[in-house]
Amino acid sequence: MEKFEKxxxxxxxxxxxxxxxxxxIPKQYLKTIKRSGLGVSAFAExxxxxxxNEIPDxxxxxxxxxxxxxxxxxxxxxxxxxxxxxxxxLADFGIKVVISTSxxxxxxxxxxxxxxxxxxxxxxxVDVLMQDAEKGQNARIEVDLEAQTxxxxxxxxxxxxxxxxxxxxxxxxxxxxxxxxxxxTAIDTFEGQIAQSRPWV
Amino acid sequence: xxxxxLYDKIWDAHVVHQAEDGTCLLYxxxxxxxxxxxxxxxxxxxMSGRKVRAPERTIAVPDxxxxxxxxxxxxxxxxxxxxIQVAALDKNARDFGVNYYPVSxxxxxxxxxxxxxxxxxxxxxxxxxxxxxxxxxGAFGALAHGIGTSEVEHVLATxxxxxxxxxxxxxxxxxxxxxxxxxxxxxxxxxxxxGTGGGTGYVIEYCGEAIRSLSMEGRMTICNMAIEGGAxxxxxxxxxxxxxxxxxxxxxxKGAQFEAALDWWKTLYSDDDxxxxxxxxxxxxDIAPTVTWGTSPEDALPVTAEVPAPESFKGGKVxxxxxxxxxxxxxxxxxxxxxxxxxxxxxSCTNGRIEDLRAAAEVLKGRKVKEGMRAMIVPGSGxxxxxxxxxxxxxxxxxxGFEWRLAGCSxxxxxxxxxxxxxxRCAATSNRNFxxxxxxxxxxxxxxxxxxxxxxxxxxxxxxxxFTAAEAV
Ligand code: SF4
Numbered sequence: 001m002e003k004f005e006k007x008x009x010x011x012x013x014x015x016x017x018x019x020x021x022x023x024x025i026p027k028q029y030l031k032t033i034k035r036s037g038l039g040v041s042a043f044a045e046x047x048x049x050x051x052x053n054e055i056p057d058x059x060x061x062x063x064x065x066x067x068x069x070x071x072x073x074x075x076x077x078x079x080x081x082x083x084x085x086x087x088x089x090l091a092d093f094g095i096k097v098v099i100s101t102s103x104x105x106x107x108x109x110x111x112x113x114x115x116x117x118x119x120x121x122x123x124x125x126v127d128v129l130m131q132d133a134e135k136g137q138n139a140r141i142e143v144d145l146e147a148q149t150x151x152x153x154x155x156x157x158x159x160x161x162x163x164x165x166x167x168x169x170x171x172x173x174x175x176x177x178x179x180x181x182x183x184x185t186a187i188d189t190f191e192g193q194i195a196q197s198r199p200w201v
Numbered sequence: 202x203x204x205x206x207l208y209d210k211i212w213d214a215h216v217v218h219q220a221e222d223g224t225c226l227l228y229x230x231x232x233x234x235x236x237x238x239x240x241x242x243x244x245x246x247x248m249s250g251r252k253v254r255a256p257e258r259t260i261a262v263p264d265x266x267x268x269x270x271x272x273x274x275x276x277x278x279x280x281x282x283x284x285i286q287v288a289a290l291d292k293n294a295r296d297f298g299v300n301y302y303p304v305s306x307x308x309x310x311x312x313x314x315x316x317x318x319x320x321x322x323x324x325x326x327x328x329x330x331x332x333x334x335x336x337x338x339g340a341f342g343a344l345a346h347g348i349g350t351s352e353v354e355h356v357l358a359t360x361x362x363x364x365x366x367x368x369x370x371x372x373x374x375x376x377x378x379x380x381x382x383x384x385x386x387x388x389x390x391x392x393x394x395x396g397t398g399g400g401t402g403y404v405i406e407y408c409g410e411a412i413r414s415l416s417m418e419g420r421m422t423i424c425n426m427a428i429e430g431g432a433x434x435x436x437x438x439x440x441x442x443x444x445x446x447x448x449x450x451x452x453x454x455k456g457a458q459f460e461a462a463l464d465w466w467k468t469l470y471s472d473d474d475x476x477x478x479x480x481x482x483x484x485x486x487d488i489a490p491t492v493t494w495g496t497s498p499e500d501a502l503p504v505t506a507e508v509p510a511p512e513s514f515k516g517g518k519v520x521x522x523x524x525x526x527x528x529x530x531x532x533x534x535x536x537x538x539x540x541x542x543x544x545x546x547x548x549s550c551t552n553g554r555i556e557d558l559r560a561a562a563e564v565l566k567g568r569k570v571k572e573g574m575r576a577m578i579v580p581g582s583g584x585x586x587x588x589x590x591x592x593x594x595x596x597x598x599x600x601x602g603f604e605w606r607l608a609g610c611s612x613x614x615x616x617x618x619x620x621x622x623x624x625x626r627c628a629a630t631s632n633r634n635f636x637x638x639x640x641x642x643x644x645x646x647x648x649x650x651x652x653x654x655x656x657x658x659x660x661x662x663x664x665x666x667x668f669t670a671a672e673a674v
Contacts, residue, residue: 001249031282031283031286032240032282033240033241033244033285033286033289034240034241034244035241035244035245036244084241084349084350084351088241110351113351176351176355176363177249177251177354177355177358177359180226180355180358180359180361180363181358181359183217183218183226184359186217186218186226187217187226187228187254187359187360187361190217190228191228191360194228198325198462198465199454199458199461200323200453200454200458200459200461200462201230201258201323201326
């Protein structure tokens with residue numbers, strides 16, 4: 001995984017509550033063989049009409065938000081089915097950070113597995129960030145994971161909470177696999193042992 | 202030493218590392234791979250420049266998407282998205298050098314049938330696959346469970362899995378099974394009893410005289426559906442039946458190594474005074490031939506029963522039962538044996554093994570399916586198919602009016618062209634009767650192979666005991 005570095009980016013306001021994984025990536029896109037390439041289908045049913053044309057009103061179709069890297073969302077983002085295609089689709093679109101008052105558990109976990117940072121903020125802060133995001137392209141929000149801060153285009157800064165271990169993993173670009181591979185010697189030793197004790201395996 | 206369950210013993214033998222919070226890194230002995238849940242995992246390896254750590258312990262086979270009709274070697278017979286998934290597995294298996302049974306190989310089949318059949322699955326192993334019915338392999342006394350795509354990648358790269366331990370549950374079936382009662386009836390009865398959530402958080406060990414008396418095929422049917430009862434895995438302690446089945450299989454140990462393995466396998470049982478977090482006991486004699494009436498595997502009843510009234514349930518199940526009956530097009534009070542069937546599907550990793558086909562053939566011999574009946578038999582693997590042809594079963598099926606298909610998952614989940622039409626009612630030997638599982642609007646009744654075969658002849662759900670009795674007259 002890539003290391004998660006400090007950046008500032010355009011934030012798309014999506015005030016809807018309960019945005020579920022079906023909305024993030026509808027089930028007809030699950031018969032794919034890639035985790036990349038799902039970005040064009042992210043939010044497909046809200047983003048395109050039946051003929052596949054863009055719906056101009058949808059936030060990510062608006063010129064100011066086409067390159068958004070942050071989503072500021074309503075409560076309970078990512079609820080519904082556990083499909084890992086949801087974070088894959090967002091990441092592929094270019095989203096690195098989602099900010100909301102709350103996230104569904106599995107989605108929250110899946111974000112970290114895919115190098116994304118979900119940030120939980122109290123309602124008042126989400127309201128301020130939502131307003132800032134409404135300003136579009138010129139208002140870039142800064143996310144500093146090291147310092148655990150989010151800063152609006154006006155320079156107003158808010159800190160957020162995060163499990164130290166998860167923070168470490170994102171900063172160092174460590175995924176579960178990377179972490180397990182740090183124990184490669186233990187795995188080697190174990191394999192050496194079973195070669196003796198259970199050679200038929 | 203403190204007493205242990207079988208699950209404890211297998212777990213302890215596979216811990217590579219234990220974290221402070223108790224989470225363990227478990228070593229994985231066998232990793233089975235199919236085309237639907239693996240492409241993103243292999244893609245992940247490529248993107249990070251990683252290899253498959255133990256290709257010799259990894260076995261890949263396409264099964265979910267493949268057509269089961271003749272001429273399927275021609276990829277044109279597949280819809281494009283299926284073709285792409287199968288082609289991706291083909292490429293990944295070859296690029297990463299894992300064991301592979303392509304569609305053209307006689308050993309190809311449903312991943313959970315292929316593993317045991319070729320001696321990959323052995324007692325005391327840890328077995329994983331990106332598929333919830335991996336529990337099947339527990340029939341050998343192997344700790345086997347399904348995993349997600351990120352975990353598939355994790356196992357490919359590290360041959361380990363990060364796991365926290367489940368609780369121990371014992372399901373005991375005492376005594377003997379009555380004539381006409383099969384492993385499928387036993388497991389449907391268990392799920393009817395415990396509910397689909399009854400096993401959540403547990404690994405179940407099935408034991409008792411009735412379980413002991415089952416063949417390996419029957420035991421696999423039981424463990425296959427452990428997941429339908431909510432359990433993480435199902436286990437049956439290995440015994441002489443297991444050892445006899447394993448001996449001589451291609452990838453099983455030979456000679457002195459077999460003897461050494463046997464010494465260890467014989468220690469794999471739950472100690473007498475081991476601790477159980479939950480115990481369920483059912484009398485074998487009380488189990489009747491069983492079918493499902495609703496859209497959850499827990500909606501199981503003796504075939505002699507009637508469709509229940511939603512009001513007979515409690516809580517959220519009242520509404521769920523109402524919805525089920527509506528979807529299934531059934532009325533409370535209707536006798537299960539009056540339900541008419543349009544289609545019969547015999548196959549799947551629950552009941553697609555040779556013994557299942559023998560049971561069906563015994564019923565079908567010298568008979569014809571009811572006029573207008575759509576009936577198909579999909580053997581679980583190419584080897585099962587070949588054996589059934591050798592034993593003359595295929596002829597019986599064809600003469601009875603069944604389609605005799607090539608191996609694959611087929612109508613179990615309808616990812617290939619074998620699907621039910623809306624409203625079409627199917628007697629199926631598979632494991633899930635969810636809404637839309639066998640095709641949008643399709644209606645599924647789960648039952649044993651013998652009962653499904655009988656339904657094909659009479660055109661309705663049939664009590665196999667009456668059927669055989671009628672025949673005796
Ligand atoms: S036969 Fe059905 S349950 Fe078994 S692996 Fe295939 S799709 Fe899954």
